Amino acid sequence: MTTTVSTPPVQEGSEFLLDVQDLRAEFRAGGNRWVPVTHDVSLSVRRGEVLGVVGESGSGKSVSMASVLGLMPYQGGRVAQGRAIFDGRDLLTLKERELRQIRGSKIGVIFQDPMTSLNPVRSIQRQMVETLRAHTSLTSAEAKERALELLRLVRIPDAARRLRAYPHELSGGMRQRVMIAIALSCEPELIIADEPTTALDVTVQADVLALLRQRTRERGVSVVIISHDVGVIASLADRIAVMYAGRVVESGSARQVLGHPQHPYTLGLLESIPGVKGPRTERLPSIPGLPPRPGGDEMGCSFRDRCRFAVSRCATERPALAEVGGEPQHRAACHFAISDDGRVVPREGVVGDA
Amino acid sequence: MSASGERTLSEKSEIAAVASGDAVEPAVVARGARDRCRDAWRQVKHFFADPVAFIAGLVILLLVIAAVLGPWIAPYDPAATDAAASLQGPSGAHWLGTDQLGRDIFSRILSGARLTLFVSVGAVSLAVLVGCTVGLVAGFVRGWSDAVLMRLMDILLAFPGLILAIVMAALLGPGIATVIIAVGVSGTPTFARVTRAATMRAAVEEYVLAARAVGCSRARLLLRHITPNILGPVVVLATLYLAYAVLTAAALSFLGVGVKPPAAEWGAMVNEGRDLLAVGWWVSLFPGVAIVLFVLAVNILGDRLRDVLDVASGADEVQGAEK
Numbered sequence: 001m002t003t004t005v006s007t008p009p010v011q012e013g014s015e016f017l018l019d020v021q022d023l024r025a026e027f028r029a030g031g032n033r034w035v036p037v038t039h040d041v042s043l044s045v046r047r048g049e050v051l052g053v054v055g056e057s058g059s060g061k062s063v064s065m066a067s068v069l070g071l072m073p074y075q076g077g078r079v080a081q082g083r084a085i086f087d088g089r090d091l092l093t094l095k096e097r098e099l100r101q102i103r104g105s106k107i108g109v110i111f112q113d114p115m116t117s118l119n120p121v122r123s124i125q126r127q128m129v130e131t132l133r134a135h136t137s138l139t140s141a142e143a144k145e146r147a148l149e150l151l152r153l154v155r156i157p158d159a160a161r162r163l164r165a166y167p168h169e170l171s172g173g174m175r176q177r178v179m180i181a182i183a184l185s186c187e188p189e190l191i192i193a194d195e196p197t198t199a200l201d202v203t204v205q206a207d208v209l210a211l212l213r214q215r216t217r218e219r220g221v222s223v224v225i226i227s228h229d230v231g232v233i234a235s236l237a238d239r240i241a242v243m244y245a246g247r248v249v250e251s252g253s254a255r256q257v258l259g260h261p262q263h264p265y266t267l268g269l270l271e272s273i274p275g276v277k278g279p280r281t282e283r284l285p286s287i288p289g290l291p292p293r294p295g296g297d298e299m300g301c302s303f304r305d306r307c308r309f310a311v312s313r314c315a316t317e318r319p320a321l322a323e324v325g326g327e328p329q330h331r332a333a334c335h336f337a338i339s340d341d342g343r344v345v346p347r348e349g350v351v352g353d354a
Numbered sequence: 355m356s357a358s359g360e361r362t363l364s365e366k367s368e369i370a371a372v373a374s375g376d377a378v379e380p381a382v383v384a385r386g387a388r389d390r391c392r393d394a395w396r397q398v399k400h401f402f403a404d405p406v407a408f409i410a411g412l413v414i415l416l417l418v419i420a421a422v423l424g425p426w427i428a429p430y431d432p433a434a435t436d437a438a439a440s441l442q443g444p445s446g447a448h449w450l451g452t453d454q455l456g457r458d459i460f461s462r463i464l465s466g467a468r469l470t471l472f473v474s475v476g477a478v479s480l481a482v483l484v485g486c487t488v489g490l491v492a493g494f495v496r497g498w499s500d501a502v503l504m505r506l507m508d509i510l511l512a513f514p515g516l517i518l519a520i521v522m523a524a525l526l527g528p529g530i531a532t533v534i535i536a537v538g539v540s541g542t543p544t545f546a547r548v549t550r551a552a553t554m555r556a557a558v559e560e561y562v563l564a565a566r567a568v569g570c571s572r573a574r575l576l577l578r579h580i581t582p583n584i585l586g587p588v589v590v591l592a593t594l595y596l597a598y599a600v601l602t603a604a605a606l607s608f609l610g611v612g613v614k615p616p617a618a619e620w621g622a623m624v625n626e627g628r629d630l631l632a633v634g635w636w637v638s639l640f641p642g643v644a645i646v647l648f649v650l651a652v653n654i655l656g657d658r659l660r661d662v663l664d665v666a667s668g669a670d671e672v673q674g675a676e677k
Contacts, residue, residue, distance in 0.1 A: 071566060104568030111567075116560040121582040130578070131568040182568060 016044040016085070017190055017222045018068070023082030025063045025072065027294070035295035036080065038064050038246040042321075043224075045190065045239075050216070050223040052237025052254070054230055054269070058291060060246040061226045062112075065192050067092070069109065070099040087189065105135035108183030110212075112195035114175035118167040124151075124178055125163045128185060135186045150181040154211060173204035177211065184215060190222045197232055209235055230269055234258055239329075242266045245291050245302040248321060252330030260340060262324045262332035264307045301334070309336055309344045322347075397662075407658045413651035421468040430458035432465035432618045441634045451636035453626060459636065462618035463644050469619055470648065473533050474599040478592050480538030481599075485545025486588060492546065493553030494576050504550065507543035515540040519602050523611040533612045537602045541595050548591055552584035559583075586663040593656030597649045604645050620645050 023041040026034040038060035045051045053061045066072055068084045068091055084091040087106065091099065103109070111117040119127060128147040132138055138146060144163075151159035154177040167175055176196060183191050196212065197205040213236055216223050227233050233240060234254065241251040242263060250263040261267045268287040289306040301307070304314040313335060321333040325347070336344040402408045420427070429449075436456030444451045450459040488507065492500040510518065522536035556562065557580060565579045604621025606612030613619040615626075620641040627637025 069567060071563060100569045100571060102569075103566070104570075109564070109567035111560055111564050113560060117564040119561040119565065119579050119583070122579070127565075130565075130570070130574075134569050179564075 015046060017047045017049075017087060018224070019044040019083075019085040020064065020068060021083045021085075023064055023067055023084065024080045025060070025067045025077055026080045027077045029295060034078070034080070036246065037077070037294045038067075041082070041243070041246070041248055043241050043248065043251075045222045045224055047189070047222055048220040050213075050225060050236050050238045052233035052240045053224060053226045053243060054228065054233045054240060055243035056228050056291060058245075058294075059243040061228075061243050062194050064243075065194055065224065065226060069103060069107065069192065070094065070096070101135070104131050104188075105186040106189050108186070108188040108191040110176070110179050110183050110191065110193040110196045113199045114172055114179050115199060117179060118175055120167055123164055123166055124170070128163075128178070128182055131182050131185050146185070147181075150185055151178070153184070153215065154178070154181045156181075172200050173208060176200060176204075176208050180208070180212060180215070184219075184221075187219070188221060190224065191216060193223060193225045195227055196225065198227065198229070205232070212236070230258075230273060242269070246294065247302065247333065249303065249334070250332040251321070252324075252327065256324075256327055256330040260327070260330075260338075262330065262338055263303075263334050264309050264336075264338070264344075265303050266332075267338060268306075311335075401658065401662065404658070406654060410651040410654040410658075413647050414655065417467050417471065417648055417651075420464045421471045424464040424468050428458075428461035428464045430461040432457065432461040433616050434458075441630070441637070443634070444636055450640045451634065453623075453634070453637045454630060459623070459640050462623060463620070463641055466618040466620045466623065466641065466644070469530070469613065469617060470600055470603065470645075473530060473537070473603045473613070473619075474596055476534040477537035477541065477599040477603065478596050480534060481541035481545050481595060482588065482592050484538070485542040486549045488542070488546040489549025489551075490553050490576060490581065490584075493550035494557055494572075494580065496554075500550075504546070507546045510539070511543040511547075513540075515598070516602055516605060519606055520609065520611055523606050528611055528614045530613055530617075533603050533606055536606065537599050540602070541599065544595070545588065545591060548587055549584060552587055553580055556580045556583045590656060590660040590663055593652060593659055597652040597656065600645065600649050600652070 020041060020043045023038055024036050025038045026036050029035040037058075041060065041064050043051065043053065043064065053064070055061050063072075063077060066077070067079045067082075068086075070091060072079050079092055082092060086102070091102070094102070118124070125144060125147055128150065129140065129143040132143040132146055133140070136143075148159055148163055151163060156162050156174060156177055162170065162174070162178075167178075170178065176199075180196075183193075191212075193212065197208050200208060209232060212223070212225075215221075223236070225233065225236055237254050239251070239253050240257040241248050242257065242265065243249065244263075244265045250257060250261065250266045252262075257266060258270065261270055265287070268285070271285040272287065274284055287306050292302050292305070299318065300315040301310070301318055304310040307314065317335070319333045319335045321331045324330045324332055324337065335347060337347050338344055402411055434457065436452070439448065439452050439456040441454055441456075442448055442452045448458050448460065450463065452458055453462075488503050492503040513521070518540040519536040522539060523532050526532040526535060562575055562579055565575055570579070603612060604619070604624070607619040607621035608625045610622075610625070613622060615622060623641035624638045624645070627634065627639075627641075630637050
């Protein structure tokens with residue numbers, strides 16, 4: 001666990017609801033060897049804001065969130081360093097018992113696969129009532145009433161009957177609504193949605209996203225939405241963090257990141273989205289190669305092998321996540337800046353050898 | 355995570371519903387408790403539609419009836435000796451004959467049914483209770499408690515079940531409680547192993563993670579979320595072990611370390627007739643037949659139950675589609 005000594009108490013009404021700093025999660029690689037899978041990840045969410053975390057599989061999105069929730073050891077991982085200040089308290093230093101009071105009540109979680117994230121042998125009602133009774137003083141009857149209310153809130157038709165159903169009797173979209181209902185049930189301040197729509201088909205996906213957006217907006221709930229799908233992120237997020245190989249490579253407002261991507265990886269991601277309008281291109285651009293394996297060399301930029309702009313300097317010097325000139329809060333970890341017409345120029349203040 | 359290619363039936367129909375512009379409505383609509391009862395009844399009927407399972411079920415039912423009603427339907431007192439009627443063959447008066455002391459064998463078999471059922475169910479309960487507790491703790495907590503508990507189980511497992519039971523019975527002295535403990539303990543490691551494996555598999559399921567994420571305590575995770583999900587294999591194993599328990603209990607009594615005479619234990623009855631085979635074959639044969647019938651019936655039912663409950667065999671459609 002982290003060795004950070006008593007973090008100074010953050011005053012009430014701090015700018016951020018959740019402020020993750022320098023998070024490093026590790027996985028055991030046999031014996032006593034641990035391999036970092038996230039490096040110095042810093043993410044923050046303001047109250048009422050939606051943060052989208054985007055990146056491909058294995059980029060450390062889910063692991064970061066599992067760490068924050070104290071759900072590590074998750075698949076044998078651990079948190080090696082970092083802080084995660086939620087509402088003035090560092091989640092990473094809390095005891096399991098204290099964390100348990102926060103999880104499900106102040107922070108709601110929605111998992112990727114509604115097929116597997118509901119217990120198959122317990123009815124919807126039991127699973128909803130369980131959460132409610134763990135965190136509120138409701139009686140059993142009141143909790144049932146509230147569960148019914150919540151199912152209606154997530155637009156489940158014939159809610160009374162569905163409440164008594166078992167997960168296998170509901171469809172995927174329906175189950176994910178149940179998950180959203182459970183996440184919302186104790187009026188959380190933050191909802192962490194880990195690939196909430198990935199396992200659903202596209203029409204249901206849009207539905208579920210709209211529901212999530214509506215129900216969180218009207219309550220002023222902050223959301224961290226994790227996805228590999230830029231489209232999902234774009235439709236929901238106020239701010240975006242792009243992760244690659246365990247690092248945040250770019251962060252900023254949705255407008256900044258989507259409109260003026262400053263990291264070649266973000267650029268690649270955006271270019272690989274097929275457009276509906278406009279002329280059809282021969283071949284959809286893609287990013288060549290594969291992400292590096294965790295535990296590889298620590299030198300240089302981890303994206304360099306797949307980067308079309310890479311120069312020799314990228315192999316020796318890792319670019320720091322630094323503010324992009326002229327744009328407040330917009331950061332990117334690249335030696336170069338990308339102009340709007342897709343050309344690269346060395347960042348101000350650094351001398352390129354391109 | 356499960357590939358999107360493997361969609362469940364309900365999801366497919368959802369896609370179809372969306373495509374046709376209907377409201378999203380799953381094919382399998384949630385049903386009330388009465389529907390669920392009817393479903394269960396249908397499944398039971400389906401289960402016993404197979405003649406072999408039906409006959410096995412019938413045998414067990416008859417034995418249970420015999421065990422419950424034994425004292426009322428038995429034509430004679432199972433312990434009453436009658437020197438005049440010693441070693442009589444099967445006849446109208448004594449359907450299955452009498453033993454050397456003139457006791458009615460049919461009455462003794464009926465009385466033995468109760469004893470056998472009590473001992474075997476008791477032994478299985480003990481094995482399930484201890485074995486599953488050990489397995490759940492070992493599989494969920496892992497670490498050194500896992501190592502210690504499972505090595506203990508391995509030591510028990512290292513002895514052949516019957517030998518272990520004989521040693522335990524010899525140590526504890528004969529009696530009904532002895533048989534239950536001896537047979538129960540010798541079955542414990544098997545239950546511990548199976549439960550531990552099932553627990554480890556269930557513990558990494560996403561619904562357990564999700565339950566943790568809503569603030570469930572570890573005890574709650576184990577008892578309310580994991581335990582119900584591992585009951586299937588335990589039930590199957592318990593049924594199969596029931597047959598083994600009957601056999602072992604009978605063997606212990608046959609060897610003279612089990613239930614004390616004059617209790618009408620089937621194994622002890624077989625033993626009593628052992629020296630009389632030449633003059634009174636019925637003394638050993640009929641208790642032996644009772645043992646065989648019961649063990650066979652329980653085994654067949656356990657086997658069928660496994661086909662229905664075991665996830666690994668893929669017989670269960672719902673769970674099969676998701677794994």
